[in-house]
Amino acid sequence: QKEVEQNSGPLSVPEGAIASLNCTYSDRGSQSFFWYRQYSGKSPELIMFIYSNGDKEDGRFTAQLNKASQYVSLLIRDSQPSDSATYLCAVKGWRAAGNKLTFGGGTRVLVKP
């Protein structure tokens, strides 16, 4: 079992719709959860982080965390073609030294006009 799992996609959504991305993790004691966006040929860019159960909203993005079920999700509302990218979920386990993150393989999102 991978430590952090994501559906590789591609997740195809029409422009203006909601894109829903899921991520599950194996370390029940994980503390911090991050979503990065990575455009093709570029480096990952931090878009959201969440530490507590529940929802956290930032603009068109909402991160949802459920520690009991060990999943974290990202919703992108009013999806735009510029949102087409790979979205990486990253998790810090409770045993992780410093701020070590374990990344999932990423979900590719395609927003079609």
Next chain:
Amino acid sequence: EAGVAQSPRYKIIEKRQSVAFWCNPISGHATLYWYQQILGQGPKLLIQFQNNGVVDDSQLPKDRFSAERLKGVDSTLKIQPAKLEDSAVYLCASSLERERSEQYFGPGTRLTVT
């Protein structure tokens, strides 16, 4: 605020040759990370420094990879000798020393081993 700087951006070498990558973190960031990202996969941590000390190098192939951060600022990652499977993007990231600090990535170095 300047971001994480890396050089070179691209490198092509033959197998068994050596190569070095350089990283300058965001000013004031005590923690520095080197990741390897193979095409189609998420980044994998190779080594993590806090100031000039190694915090985690459990996934660094120490028979061929080495890294240093002598003055607690810039860092160099070296591969010697390179193998075909080392073809990847090498990403440097940095963060503040405090708990739950977010990591910020540099532009990466794309290495092709032929």
